[in-house]
Amino acid sequence: MSTAIKDYWNQRARQAAESPTATTDDIHLRELEIRTFTEAIQRLNLPDDSAVVDVGCGDGFSTLQIAERLPKLRFTGVDYSEAMIATAQRRAADMAGRLGRPVEFRVGDATALEGLFPAGSLDVVLTDRCLINLTSPEAQYDAIRQLHTLLKPGGRYLAIENFTSGQEELNRTRAALGLKEIPVRWHNLFFREDEYLAKMRTLYRQVEIVNFSSAYYYATRVIYSKYCQMRGEEPDYRHEIHQLAVQLPPMGAFSPIKLAILTK
Numbered sequence: 296m297s298t299a300i301k302d303y304w305n306q307r308a309r310q311a312a313e314s315p316t317a318t319t320d321d322i323h324l325r326e327l328e329i330r331t332f333t334e335a336i337q338r339l340n341l342p343d344d345s346a347v348v349d350v351g352c353g354d355g356f357s358t359l360q361i362a363e364r365l366p367k368l369r370f371t372g373v374d375y376s377e378a379m380i381a382t383a384q385r386r387a388a389d390m391a392g393r394l395g396r397p398v399e400f401r402v403g404d405a406t407a408l409e410g411l412f413p414a415g416s417l418d419v420v421l422t423d424r425c426l427i428n429l430t431s432p433e434a435q436y437d438a439i440r441q442l443h444t445l446l447k448p449g450g451r452y453l454a455i456e457n458f459t460s461g462q463e464e465l466n467r468t469r470a471a472l473g474l475k476e477i478p479v480r481w482h483n484l485f486f487r488e489d490e491y492l493a494k495m496r497t498l499y500r501q502v503e504i505v506n507f508s509s510a511y512y513y514a515t516r517v518i519y520s521k522y523c524q525m526r527g528e529e530p531d532y533r534h535e536i537h538q539l540a541v542q543l544p545p546m547g548a549f550s551p552i553k554l555a556i557l558t559k
């Protein structure tokens with residue numbers, strides 16, 4: 296199964312070539328994720344040259360956007376898909392003038408991170424819909440334990456990952472409007488929020504969950520989906536509602552995708 300998932304990401308990277316859809320078809324959601332990470336890192340007031348590592352960085356699209364918006368920090372992206380990393384390295388070379396300093400991308404596995412960086416050397420670790428690709432909760436929590444080892448004391452792990460609680464809330468709301476359930480994709484394993492919180496509280500000093508994409512999901516996966524059903528149309532990620540929905544202020548807990556802010 297895990298080989299099939301890696302093959303899937305390698306294939307997506309090759310098919311997408313230079314298009315921004317290698318890691319998601321919902322490019323507006325990804326813009327919201329980029330903004331959310333950027334603002335969360337800005338709020339940390341890190342010293343210049345602090346080390347930020349994006350684990351499961353895919354084609355580097357988000358890593359580079361965040362790096363461009365935070366020019367004083369040092370970014371590295373890691374992904375186990377060789378094809379994703381090849382695209383990320385090309386993108387970084389194309390943006391070199393705008394970035395003003397190197398952003399490094401290397402092949403590495405989230406389940407074997409401890410050899411990649413010295414223990415206690417990182418200020419911030421990011422994952423964006425990466426750990427949901429691991430095939431068991433044991434593998435997911437072991438990867439989080441490894442990420443924790445790499446952080447400096449006081450360092451932050453900022454995780455954008457998917458949780459069953461948000462998925463259930465979304466599907467309950469959809470069902471109330473006669474919309475069919477959105478299934479979890481074959482290559483994803485969502486976290487159970489209660490178990491996640493309990494485990495994170497044993498590792499991290501501070502644990503916070505932010506429902507940053509809830510209003511976006513409510514607008515696009517409930518209201519827009521119902522509108523499409525009423526008109527007999529298929530939803531389209533390029534519809535303007537997505538551009539409008541990223542501007543909505545936070546509301547509710549209707550999205551599986553949440554931000555966890557974890558302080559070592």
Ligand SMILES: C[S@@+](CC[C@H](N)C(=O)[O-])C[C@H]1O[C@@H](n2cnc3c(N)ncnc32)[C@H](O)[C@@H]1O
Pocket residue numbers: 301304305318319325350351352353354356357373374375376379403404405406422423424425428429
């Ligand atoms: C949904 S994509 C997200 C990519 C990127 N974070 C973004 O937001 O655009 C998931 C990424 O995680 C990577 N990935 C999955 N399992 C991994 C693992 N065990 N180690 C490293 N990368 C992994 C995949 O190759 C893929 O690029």
